[in-house]
Each structure stands twice: as C-alpha cells, then as structure tokens.
Amino acid sequence: MSPLADDTLVAVALGGNALLRRGEPQDAPTQLVNVRHAAAQIARLAHSHRLVVTHGNGPQVGLLALQGEAYPEVPPYPLDVLGAETEGMVGYLLEQEIANRLPAGRHVATLLTRVAVDRQDPAFQHPTKPIGPMFDRERAESLARDRGWTLVPDGTGLRRAVPSPRPQEVLALHATKALLDRGMVVICAGGGGVPVARTGPAGDYEGVEAVIDKDLAAALLARQLDAAMLVIATDVTAVFMDWGTAHARAIRRASPEALQALPLAAGSIAPKVEAACDFARATGNPAVIGSLDDIERLLCGQAGTWVSTGCSGLEFA
Template structure:
C-alpha cells in the first residue's frame, strides 16, 4: 500500500453535466466519488479541490432575480463560500457512502477555504473574468452607473460584468487542512479557487474576485508538500497538435518539454493552458512532486500503470 499525499483537482464535468438541478449534481458526484475512492483504497491520503463556475453563476442569477431592499443580493465572495459549502456537502456525502460500501473507515470533512491574494495584484486594475448574465450595451451602461461595476463586451454575445482574477499567495486554512490530513481524514478544500480575501491592517477582508481553481489547487498542493498533484479534465491525456493529422498524446514529459510546447502555443488559453501552467509550477516548487493531467475515468489506469500525462522535473 502506498501512503502518498495527493491533491486532486476536479474538473467541472465531475460535478455538473447538462442538468443544473441539485439532484443531478449529487448523481454526478456519486459517480465521481466511486472513482476517487480507488485512490483511498490504494492507501493514498486524499485532498480534493473542485471548481464552482456554473454553480456560482447560477446562484448569482438567483440573487439578481430576487434582489430587493428586504432581500438584497449577496456579494461574490459570499456566493463563492456558499457554493463551496453546498458542493462540499454533496461531495462529502457521496464519498462517505462510497467508503461505507467498501467498508473503509475514514471521515470526510469540507473546509470553507479563504485564499489570500495580494491587493496590489495587477488583476485588480485589469479586470478580465466575466461573470453573471449577458446584458445589452444600454443595460450594461445603466448597471455601471448604478453599481460602479465594470462591464465588457464578451465575444459578440453581449455585455457582461468582469471581475479580477488574482493569483493566490496563501491558503489561510492551510494548518487546519494539514492537521485533518495528518489525522487520516479525507479533506475537501479550496472549492472554486477558494474565497478571495486580502489583508488590510492585519485583518482579512473578502473581495469581489474569482481565483483560478487550478492555481489555487496548485498552491494548496505545494504548501502541503503533496507527493502528487492530479488535475482532472475531460481527456485522458494532454495532446500536442490537437485535432491535426500529426496529433500526439503526451505521456511522461519533463517541465522543460512542457515549457517548449507552451512556447509553441500548443495549449488553449482558458482551457488546457492554466492546467499545464499549474502542474509545471507544482513540480518546480516541490522536491520530488509529480503532476498528472488526466480524466476521472482514467484514474484506475493511473494507479495501475501510470497512464495519463505525467509531468516530472
């Protein structure tokens, strides 16, 4: 039995398919949990992170729709925390049931995680992350006057509010997470990239921002000294020359090779590129850490035969 400390970052498709109901997401996570427990069966210590893009978007729409003086809409940091809680609960529940089916005696805990960002991060002046509904230009301008928010045109589909996407600099609950993992518990943490907070006069203050979940997961994995950082996505392998006649899957690759492919613009920004950047950063920041990009369905092959794109120093 191995005893590796592994951080697994779940892709959005592990939680939400095309049906946004709570029940459908619980069903998706039931299947996800059945794959994840294979790592626990293998003797690994597991820390799970997850995205929350569609969920926080839906909650934002519900808040906007119900917004009134008596029932004001919540701010983004609170919505991130709420979805961390709800997805954490679904995942905890699914994992506990999957462990019970295998007679494995382990507890699962979710930690609502505050992720510290630098208030001087250039992301706060160059707002880039679209959130919420689409507006017409007139509606967007009216909203900007009313709320001081920034709206930008989004790929010809209409105008959307944009917020900062700063880089994580610290995980506030790191020692809590470490204590739980060291005591043998399975931990769900850093959901949706964590709740973004800045330090002001020695106090933590929530800010309107969205932290990339791959970078927040990488920061958590590196700070915990994880042995492995697994980023789960929709494909079993990362490919170069994707969808071209000379398409090739990457199996075992070095950081230097991955950087070379990045220099050739092999990975799409906004989809594969942040995953590649986060895994490279993890390998660089740890002594013998290995990073893997693969699919949920490929986890068993990864355990048995090192299948997936594996990045090493």
C-alpha cells in the same frame, strides 16, 4: 513510472466542469449524478492513499450570481460570499457521496477555506476567469451592455469573466494538516478557496470580488502539504498539442519547460498546465492532467499528461 506507495498523500483537483459538464442543465439532480460519479473514482484512491480534494465552482458560482439578480430588492451578494456558498454546497455533496463509499471508521471532512490574494494583483484589471453558463452572442452583448460584464469565448459560446488573482497563502493549512493526520479525506479550497486580502500591510482580512483559479490554489495547497502527487482531473483526457485541429496529438509525458512553451488557451487548459508545472518544479514530484474516469491510470502514468522534472521535452501518446 510505478504506482505510488500506499498511504502517500495525493492531492486531487476536480474541475468545475467535471461536476457540471458542458452543455448540461445546471440543476441539482444533474449535479448529484456527476458528484456520485466523481465520488466513486475518488473513493477508489482513498482505499490506499491519504487524500486531499479540491474542486472547481465556476458553473455553480455563476449560476448563484444569476439567481441572486432575480430578487432586486436585495443587492447581489459579492463573489467571495458566493464562493463560500458554493464551497459548502459542492463540499457537502462530495463529502456525503465519498463517505457513502468508504468503510466504516474512515471519515471525510469539508473545510471552508480562505485563500489570501494580493490586492495589487494585475488580474483585478484584466478579468479572465470564466464563470456561469454559456450565452450566445446576442445575449452576451446584452449582458455586457446592461451589467458591465466582461464576456470571453468558451467552447461554442461566451461566458462571464471575472478577476482571478494568484493565490498567495492557504489560511486553513494547519487545520487541513490536523484532519489529514487523523486519517480523514479532506475536501478543502473549493473553487480556489474564498478570496480574501488584507486591508493594509498588517491589517485584517476581508473578502474581495474575485474567483481564484482552483488549479493554482490546489497546486499551492499540495506544495504546502508536501503531497507526493497532484492530480488535476478534468473533462479532457490529456493536454493536446494543436487542440481543435485535425493534427491534435495527446501529450503523454512532458517536462515543465516544454509544456509551458506551448501556446495554450488562457482561462482553460493553461491554468491547469501552469499549476502542474509549478507543483512539479517546486517539489520534484509529478503532476498529471487527465480525465476523472482514468484516475487510477493517471497515478501510474498510463493515462493523461504526466508532468515531471524527470521528463525531457514532450512525449506523445
């Protein structure tokens, strides 16, 4: 595998946990430190490639939901509005820090992005997407009882889970293409985009109570933009077989079929694998999953898990 040619379009999907890491305080200074680190990695790619960047918002949207409940005189804002707020918040921070690291004349634009979903998606009946902070079991049981939340295991604790319908269409695609054609680094579809659905077969769009998986949205966006590669940058170095055991092995290269045949944690690495495999199968171009710190090596197949239809089975690091 050789490095991509200069000026090719690369889609980079930043995980929410790459911006607010597990166990860290969810305050503005901590997030800014992590955003600056992410921006430094992305800016290095921007010197030789056209870039579209997406990002997660799970920790941020969950925190906003909790903050909103501290003022009971106003009903809590719905998740689509909170998603738009976090898309603007994280997008602003990324835009500023990436722009600070680019030469004069190279611009960055953040695009508020609606993403259409299907109201009949079964995900609305089975919440699986973790958002917000982790709780211990006693606090989680209290939240489930008092607020009707669904709580799911994540790491050493439990987190609120909300519906995560599959993205159907990126509604800002033409605007994204126009900005890319002008040579801008584009930040869009943050948090999977703002979830909207039609009111009827040909009705208007309106927001829905959900959080779209940002990796699946990034894969859809990358396919529609004909990106040469999808990079899913997260807080783990690769996809592992037998994760969490003494026999864990990092997968260096994989075919989509072999990778998706593995038992993987739903709501965690599984959506990243699904997104990478969808992109690789649909385009014939590679996707890679790995650490943000290794971003340049990810593009060369020297780090992370490289997913390609040109691979056969699984190859371990």
